[in-house]
Amino acid sequence: MTNAPSRSGRRVEHWDPDDEDFWERGAKYIARRNLIVSVLSEHVGFSVWSLWSVLVLFMSPRTGLGFTPGEKFLLVVVPTLVGAVLRLPYSHAVTRFGGRNWTVFSSAVLLVPTGCALYFVQRPGTPLWVFLLIGAAAGAGGGNFASSMTNISHFFPRRRQGWALGVNAGGGNLGVAVVQLLGLLVIATSGSGHPEYVVAVYLPLIVVVSVLAALSMDNIQAVRTAPGAQREAAANPHTWWISLLYVGTFGSFIGYGFAFGLVLQDEFGCTALRAASYTFLGPLLGSLFRPLGGRLADRLGGARVTCWTFLALAAGTGALLVASRxxxxxxxxTAFTALFVLSGIGNGSTYKMIPAVFAQQARRARAAGEPAASALDRARRLSGAVMGIAGALGALGGVAVDLAFRAAYDGPHGSGTPAFWGFLGYYAVCVGVTWAVYLRRPLNARPSVLAVAPVASAVAVPAPVSGEADRV
Structure with missing residues (x-):
């Protein structure tokens, strides 16, 4: 077997990054090049996905787009929901069509909702249903996360996946902060009557990213998997435990990111300019801290970092209740910004738990006699499938957050207090699950928890280079 990448056109046929010699003989340069373009593509996707969290700040009777607070929250919920639903098929699509091919398509298709938004936001009197349809199409940008993370997870060795996935996701998450910062600049310089200026920035960026993906990315054979990985992953109980945790971390990040501006307007009567002055800071910090969460998980263990993160999220939510009262x-x-930072750390640590769990299951299967040659491929494709499932359910957590805010602020005397109590309760559940499933006893000493359906039980991979790489 060769110890260097072999390429045919834009397809890499042999790929084994866990082999240190293979990694140093050119694989790391291929992986980093693909990571850079993946970050750019995911960043633009997140920006388009979260575009409506900014556009609703421009909507007022003065602009001819005077929707009620409940209707504005609905405009925020719809893209979140569609993005969540698309994450499962997107994570599968990259294994069917290849990482490069799917990145080109998924980036270029964002021209449709962005172009439509540019046209209709300049049309006073446009009915709500038109914007809801455009927002639904913009949800495609949220699906890019799942395909991007599934793709990049195959490029890097397990010992570096916490960092690589953190950088990839953090760079994408920055799209939420950047589009909100852009909205602030437009409102501060041109007033709240020109939402089209925000939208127009992204049309050329989408074209540039699509071309870069076509010219610079690769399809690797390791990503091409047989159908059924998601069914196998669904039979593994850790898929659902980790998804529950990711609902708490990423659901908080994306739900708070989409709703923060509207919450400030409804809770404190902020103007569009004042609300926009604060909305970008939390998503910015949360995105920057996501790689740190992955790095901490590489060193300390994802479950430990995740558990402490949920405890801190609960404390921050308590501070929100005090501030609201x-x-x-x-x-x-301050408390809301802290929640963004903590959710970013939790995003990185929770995602790192996925390959770590499968690596520990793999060692058990290998000890039972499974051949190592086929084990690596199965472990990777199951990890990729779980990333897609957890990513989809995590984004649905954002929908739940925004719906909770919509219900809490419905009516002339609405308050966020009921929503905050609900979030506090969920964080308490996540603390209990993390401790009971992953921290109470060593994971590799709990065969009953690790038990999976027969089709998925034969996962086996070579022993990791570093014991830290597989620490849950």
């Missing part, structure tokens, strides 16, 4: 705007913004 006392009408303290500084405390409210």
């Amino acid at each position: 006392s009408r303290s705007f500084p405390l409210f913004v």
